[in-house]
Amino acid sequence: MTIIESDVKLAERLATEAGEILLGLQAGSGLTGKDLGKAGDEQANTFLMRALKAARPDDAVLSEEEKDDINRCSVRRAWIVDPLDGTREYGEGRTDWAVHVALSIDGVATVGAVALPGLGLTLTSGAPQPLKPAGTPLRMLVSRTRPAREALAVAEAFGADLVPMGSAGAKAMAVVRGEADIYLHTGGQYEWDNCAPIAVAQAAGLHVSRVDGSPLVYNCADPYLPDLLICRAELAERVLALVAALLET
Template structure:
């Protein structure tokens, strides 16, 4: 008798396989820059949509590369995917890009896999990473192109070094992997940018929330989810207090 594939295993397998498609395209297509990024988005999305519809026909899907069909909000189980998180980094031949595959149940990110194909890694909520001791000094991740002023201000207060990096998934997984301690984002994201990273991070025992400390909610009619905090649990209260003390924009 064939054992049904678990949600955790499905997410991990699809993220890894989509990453392999993207690596082959990067190596063999002769494309680069925006043209490579566009082709990568299209091919990875087509693979994930076809695979999820075949494996979980009764579930809803929200993808960055698909039209937002709000009928999904009436479905308890919704797969939330970003076929290529960090299109710019991918097109530039960098390694700080990712593939996100997540499952939200009743609005909560419960299953997630983040593939880092450029590093040959896939991290999954089904196989939580053992956290390493905090660094000294602390390290805070920021966008390599648009560091958020709030993150810079908080980093200054806690004496953290700034670590510029590309995609949201790469930054979140850097905290999971012990390469950084805090990822505070306030510059605008969507559900597909962070659902899978949040599932992986919380499975590893990290603090995850909105920047004001409130829970992250998924499968909403409007998928805009502009801010988040992923950090070591012992740092959360201090970081959240500093964020609340910042002057209103």
């Protein structure tokens, strides 16, 4: 009898295996910087697209590295993948990069796996970790290169320490893992940047939303997502109020 792999196990396996491909390339190709990042994007994407076509031939796929097919919007189930989130960090030999594999069903981030290959971890929506206590002081994630005005203002209001970090997936998983308490992003992303992290964070019991408090919706005709908030549930109301006041000024 053929045993069909569950969606969450498939997501976990593919994210992990893509991460292993990327680690092997990083260690053995002799490439660095942008050349390494480009090769990593291509190889991880090729693997994920072939594997998803073989495992779920009737589902749609939206990948950062593929030409978008708008016909996916007519399909209830759409896999949303980022083969290498944090290309710059990967090319620099850092650990704060990730592989995202998610399944959106009817626009909802339902299944997600985020591999952190540099740390030897893959976190999934199917095996949420117990949340650790909040930090003292609170810790606020910001971009390594472009900290957003809103994030800096919220950090100041909370008296939070700033934690610079690379990829969106690495930031989101830092909140899941208890290494930070708030991830607020207002600089624009795409669905592949956050669908898998949102699924994992939501399963762990964290608050996830747009910065106006509305839900994040996936498999849209335009995959651009301007903003998001991932934080501990008890902080969400105050963070959302602070952002609303900032956006009015």
